[in-house]
Amino acid sequence: MGLLMPKDTLAIVKEWHESFDVPVVDAPSIPKERAQMRLTILEEEVGELRAAVEVGDLIEVLDALCDIQYVLDGTFLEFGLHGVKQDAMEEVHASNMSKLGADGRPVLREDGKVLKGPDFRQPDLARILKR
Incomplete structure (x- = not known):
């Protein structure tokens, strides 16, 4: 079983x-x-x-x-939107990972919020919705 x-x-x-x-x-x-x-x-x-x-x-x-x-x-x-949730989450995750600074470290605001690094790219959610 x-x-x-x-x-x-x-x-x-x-x-x-x-x-x-x-x-x-x-x-x-x-x-x-x-x-x-x-x-x-x-x-x-x-x-x-x-x-x-x-x-x-x-x-x-x-x-x-x-x-x-x-x-x-x-x-x-x-x-x-349940049918695209996983793909959208993976796309947003890839975008969030692109927030790292040029040195590969997080860029942080004073309160600890992660900011966008120089290589940040927006998630392409329109592509996900078109599928």
Whole structure:
């Protein structure tokens, strides 16, 4: 008997969407009737993460991060972008890796945020959507 592969987060959330009659869209688009609701829910979940961090509650931090991922994957499903998520993430990753400085080290802002180095290139997400 073979090992069962764990479901990725998109598959888990798709199961929930289908069980609760929440849209799963096949073609990429911005659903005008639900987009604002999706944005509001994401903002609420980020607010819960902020509150959990501020009080130092690691359990609530984990809960908020999982909720953010759940809602984010649901947004990929409702915007019909789940089919390109992996390719888009790989493209954004390659772009982010191009942020290294000329010396091969990260270029950092005072607060630690990584900045764009001299060889930075924008991700070509239009190419991903055309496929």
